[in-house]
Amino acid sequence: xxxxxxxxxxxxxxxxxxxxxxxxxxxxxxxxxxxxxxxxxxxxxxxxxxxxxxxxxxxxxxxxxxxxxxxxxxxxxxxxxxxxxxxxxxxxxxxxxxxxxxxxxxxxxxxxxxxxxxxxxxxxxxxxxxxxxxxxxxxxxxxxxxxxxxxxxxxxxxxxxxxxxxxxxxxxxxxxxxxxxxxxxxxxxxxxxxxx
Amino acid sequence: xxxxxxxxxxxxxxxxxxxxxxxxxxxxxxxxxxxxxxxxxxxxxxxxxxxxxxxxxxxxxxxxxxxxxxxxxxxxxxxxxxxxxxxxxxxxxxxxxxxxxxxxxxxxxxxxxxxxxxxxxxxxxxxxxxxxxxxxxxxxxxxxxxxxxxxxxxxxxxxxxxxxxxxxxxxxxxxxxxxxxxxxxxxxxxxxxxxxxxxxxxxxxxxxxx
Numbered sequence: 001x002x003x004x005x006x007x008x009x010x011x012x013x014x015x016x017x018x019x020x021x022x023x024x025x026x027x028x029x030x031x032x033x034x035x036x037x038x039x040x041x042x043x044x045x046x047x048x049x050x051x052x053x054x055x056x057x058x059x060x061x062x063x064x065x066x067x068x069x070x071x072x073x074x075x076x077x078x079x080x081x082x083x084x085x086x087x088x089x090x091x092x093x094x095x096x097x098x099x100x101x102x103x104x105x106x107x108x109x110x111x112x113x114x115x116x117x118x119x120x121x122x123x124x125x126x127x128x129x130x131x132x133x134x135x136x137x138x139x140x141x142x143x144x145x146x147x148x149x150x151x152x153x154x155x156x157x158x159x160x161x162x163x164x165x166x167x168x169x170x171x172x173x174x175x176x177x178x179x180x181x182x183x184x185x186x187x188x189x190x191x192x193x194x195x196x
Numbered sequence: 197x198x199x200x201x202x203x204x205x206x207x208x209x210x211x212x213x214x215x216x217x218x219x220x221x222x223x224x225x226x227x228x229x230x231x232x233x234x235x236x237x238x239x240x241x242x243x244x245x246x247x248x249x250x251x252x253x254x255x256x257x258x259x260x261x262x263x264x265x266x267x268x269x270x271x272x273x274x275x276x277x278x279x280x281x282x283x284x285x286x287x288x289x290x291x292x293x294x295x296x297x298x299x300x301x302x303x304x305x306x307x308x309x310x311x312x313x314x315x316x317x318x319x320x321x322x323x324x325x326x327x328x329x330x331x332x333x334x335x336x337x338x339x340x341x342x343x344x345x346x347x348x349x350x351x352x353x354x355x356x357x358x359x360x361x362x363x364x365x366x367x368x369x370x371x372x373x374x375x376x377x378x379x380x381x382x383x384x385x386x387x388x389x390x391x392x393x394x395x396x397x398x399x400x401x402x403x404x405x406x
Contacts, residue, residue, distance in 0.1 A: 025221060075298070077273060080302070116303075167394075168397065
């Protein structure tokens with residue numbers, strides 16, 4: 001696999017096909033955990049980490065267990081179990097070895113299990129026939145795209161609180177409209193590609 | 197258990213998407229044509245009802261600590277069944293919904309209802325809850341689809357009527373193309389939730405003014 005191929009996967013995952021703004025994966029934490037900038041950063045980093053690891057492990061599980069024994073139809077069940085176990089392990093590991101990061105991430109860590117971006121990246125890796133390295137790159141850069149989106153969004157939303165808007169739009173609806181406008185600006189990246 | 201009340205809650209006052217704000221991802225992602233919305237809505241309705249029934253039935257023998265893992269396994273099982281059935285009998289739908297069918301596993305509506313309702317109530321009530329919440333979800337999907345399809349590309353019933361092309365109600369050049377893009381999903385859903393907040397706040401205001 002050439003470097004340019006990997007670069008174009010990375011560019012696609014971060015900007016052109018951003019997980020949130022063009023694929024709608026991971027919207028729940030994106031909308032739920034973006035009220036404050038610092039928690040948004042924590043959530044973004046945690047998701048990036050889990051997405052990278054989950055891509056690697058689900059690829060291995062798929063290649064060496066499911067495909068080998070002809071069990072591809074069990075993908076959804078196997079992947080969600082792998083992800084749930086992985087998140088649980090990371091939680092225990094962080095608690096023992098990096099308590100400061102653990103407390104910073106707090107409740108967001110267990111919530112990652114139900115983040116559709118994580119299961120989504122595992123399934124998309126299989127669908128696009130990526131090899132191991134491509135899967136890991138796609139997972140990590142997809143997570144970085146999520147981080148970028150949630151940090152930008154949280155920064156806008158912090159200012160939104162002080163804005164004067166119609167009563168019925170307060171809170172969630174105006175956040176969705178904001179996200180829509182951000183998705184519009186991310187459309188500007190479409191057509192961007194790496195020559196190679 | 198009051199089924200009429202449950203129905204009203206699922207549909208309006210406690211609508212899963214517009215009031216509980218669950219299951220946003222799929223709501224915005226797949227509502228580009230009427231057929232997609234209907235298929236996704238029915239798939240979620242079936243999975244939600246079945247998983248609610250099973251979870252309510254086993255709620256007394258599942259230890260509290262591993263209940264979330266149990267829920268996920270039950271839900272993932274049903275999602276796999278529905279996924280395979282769709283692939284076998286409605287391949288066109290399976291194709292256009294793509295990765296969002298397996299992603300029903302992590303749809304917050306199903307896990308949310310399992311935790312908030314099925315784990316605390318009997319089998320029959322949970323089944324009714326599944327059906328009501330599922331219908332509430334489907335209706336929101338259909339409204340989104342109709343708005344986005346009609347204003348975006350000027351057709352109605354795409355993928356279903358008129359051999360898949362849909363009935364043309366507005367000439368093609370007048371469509372607001374942006375509504376069919378991801379941007380439209382965010383904005384239409386935002387406006388719908390705002391409308392819902394406005395509608396739910398109105399009776400309260402009347403009482404206050406009295």
